[in-house]
Amino acid sequence: MxxxxxxxxxxxxxxxxxxxxxxxxxxxxxxxxxxxxxxxxxxxxxxxxxxxxxxxxxxxxxxxxxxxxxxxxxxxxxxxxxxxxxxxxxxxxxxxxxxxxxxxxxxxxxxxxxxxxxxxxxxxxxxxxxxxxxxxxxxxxxxxxxxxxxxxxxxxxxxxTDPYQGKVMGEFAAKDLNAKTAVIYIDDKSDYSKGLAKSFKEQFEKLGGKVIDQEAYVANDQDFKSTLTKIKGLNADVIFVPGYYQDTAKIARQAREMNINTPLLGGDGWDSPDLLKIAGPAALNNVYYSNHFISSDPDSxxxxxxxxxxxxxxxxxxxxxxxxxxxxxxxxxxxxxxxxxxxxxxxxxxxxxxxxxxxxxxxxxxxxxxxxxQTVIVELKDGKQTLKKKISAE
The missing domain is CATH 3.40.50.2300 (Response regulator)
Incomplete structure (x- = not known):
């Protein structure tokens, strides 16, 4: 009522x-x-x-x-x-x-x-x-x-679109990182997060990988360690976290504090100057995400x-x-x-x-x-963006 x-x-x-x-x-x-x-x-x-x-x-x-x-x-x-x-x-x-x-x-x-x-x-x-x-x-x-x-x-x-970048990251995980297993960790109240997760899973499994678990967090939460403890025990090859920077930064920081050094993958929601401020440079290694642009591109x-x-x-x-x-x-x-x-x-x-x-x-x-x-895949090294791969327009 x-x-x-x-x-x-x-x-x-x-x-x-x-x-x-x-x-x-x-x-x-x-x-x-x-x-x-x-x-x-x-x-x-x-x-x-x-x-x-x-x-x-x-x-x-x-x-x-x-x-x-x-x-x-x-x-x-x-x-x-x-x-x-x-x-x-x-x-x-x-x-x-x-x-x-x-x-x-x-x-x-x-x-x-x-x-x-x-x-x-x-x-x-x-x-x-x-x-x-x-x-x-x-x-x-x-x-x-x-x-x-x-x-x-x-x-x-x-x-x-979400389906496109989820597909790109599913393919990157399977082909470039040779991942066989993945865990997906999403904000299940976000259309953005759910859309990327769905297409990532479809593409990753189409290429022979297996999503062994999917977990959810609440946006603006401060403590993710309980779920991260469960994810750590699964020992997946990659963890796909399609969320926005204010959450993914905290997830990355807490995961690294727990010695989860598994590659963290995401979409363009990771991209923000505040990501490094929240997570700190030590947490932002072995992180890859799809993006539209990278500042190191030499194009005039x-x-x-x-x-x-x-x-x-x-x-x-x-x-x-x-x-x-x-x-x-x-x-x-x-x-x-x-x-x-x-x-x-x-x-x-x-x-x-x-x-x-x-x-x-x-x-x-x-x-x-x-x-x-075109699409670019960004790799973070101590929080600094480097160009991992360019993918031509379909």
């Missing part, structure tokens, strides 16, 4: 919010063909559990848009980037997407960072027919409706981006920043290709985007609104 009341209250709040914003017409900064600016929304996790991701992504987008504006804008207009903090929460993602589309009249949305928050914001973007590009929402059903298997028309992503596009990001923010960008930078670039390119700020035309141009040269590779959009591009 309490749950039903809570859901009713949230729904009522959403209706009131839409009504409120619908009435706020005097102070809007609506983008139109007669205005001197084009409004683009940026919804990110600027506070809350995964603020590291959202802050990196928003900073990179701002860097890109600032450069566009300094160069004269697009279609002869300046980009008005409207910042929105979803506080790392799905309900706030809905609220902010509603504000951006109803009150601010944005022609497109960049963000959010995580799968759950992207799905929440996407519900509004789809209803309002506004294109949305998530830099890092990796779940397969971000862009494809899992019930109907139909592509969500206005939703795009710059990252590859990558190195120019790193320099400019460091000059602007005093820190080196992570893969989330690189993905967001490319998201902004893809959107601006789509506006140019469409020669229009009409959301429908921008959506069409995004669906046809080919060979966009980005920081995370040369990107083309496939028929499920996913990018076709």
């Amino acid at each position: 309490k749950k039903s009341f809570k859901l009713f209250s949230l729904a009522l709040s959403g209706i009131m919010l839409v009504s409120l914003f619908s009435g706020c017409t005097k102070n809007t900064t609506a983008s139109s063909s007669n205005s001197k600016q084009i409004n683009i929304g940026a919804i990110f996790e600027l506070t809350g559990q995964v603020a590291s991701y959202g802050t990196s992504e928003y900073n990179a987008i701002k860097l890109y848009i600032d450069d566009v504006n300094k160069s004269g804008g697009v279609l002869g207009k300046q980009i008005n980037l409207i910042r929105a903090d979803n506080k790392s929460a799905s309900d706030e993602s809905i609220n902010q997407a509603t504000k951006l589309t109803v009150q601010d009249k944005v022609v497109a949305i960049l963000g959010p960072a995580t799968t759950g928050n992207t799905k929440a914001a996407s519900s509004i973007a789809l209803d309002k027919k506004i294109p949305l590009i998530t830099p890092s929402g990796t779940s397969f059903d971000v862009t494809v409706d899992s019930n109907t298997n139909k592509v969500k028309g206005e939703i795009f992503r710059t990252c590859y 596009t990558v190195q120019n981006f790193i320099k400019r990001y460091k000059d602007a923010y005093g820190t080196e960008p992570d893969a989330f920043a690189a993905l967001a930078y490319d998201s902004a670039g893809m959107l601006i390119q789509a506006i140019k290709n469409a020669n229009s700020e009409d959301p429908a035309k921008i959506t069409d141009a995004l669906s046809k985007l080919k060979n966009f040269k980005g920081v995370t590779g040369t990107i083309s959009i496939d028929d499920q609104h996913n990018p076709i591009k």
Whole structure:
């Protein structure tokens, strides 16, 4: 009964919010063909559990848009980037997407960072027919409706999917590390974690390996030693931990303290400047994870981006920043290709985007609104990223 009341209250709040914003017409900064600016929304996790991701992504987008504006804008207009903090929460993602589309009249949305928050914001973007590009929402059903298997028309992503990177890591474990057995340790409340685990298991076992156990942890837990004791006793060849950095860092540190020196594998959720701060360098050896970008890549596009990001923010960008930078670039390119700020035309141009040269590779959009591009596998040595392997686009 309490749950039903809570859901009713949230729904009522959403209706009131839409009504409120619908009435706020005097102070809007609506983008139109007669205005001197084009409004683009940026919804990110600027506070809350995964603020590291959202802050990196928003900073990179701002860097890109600032450069566009300094160069004269697009279609002869300046980009008005409207910042929105979803506080790392799905309900706030809905609220902010509603504000951006109803009150601010944005022609497109960049963000959010995580799968759950992207799905929440996407519900509004789809209803309002506004294109949305998530830099890092990796779940397969971000862009494809899992019930109907139909592509969500206005939703795009710059990252590859959970099934893809889980498959890549399953293959890496079996072929590159010659692993025969694996344990999977997941956050079973996270779509991201579950998605990677499922595809890792399928690929690893397809190649002759065996997942001998799957354990679960609770996000934001502090003590993982009980479960790690059980995992240690299984003596698996690899441990796959597809989670976000604030948990995986603690898991890595506690595992190494317990003399579990087994290779730890993960996905792009491991990537954060805070990983090293939380885990410490000693824990971050024999760690491998799939990623979109690595700072040691000598490509001039990558190195120019790193320099400019460091000059602007005093820190080196992570893969989330690189993905967001490319998201902004893809959107601006789509506006140019469409020669229009009409959301429908921008959506069409995004669906046809080919060979966009980005920081995370040369990107083309496939028929499920996913990018076709390269993947990298990162190896950590005392917490420092080294390039283990590049995998070409499929």
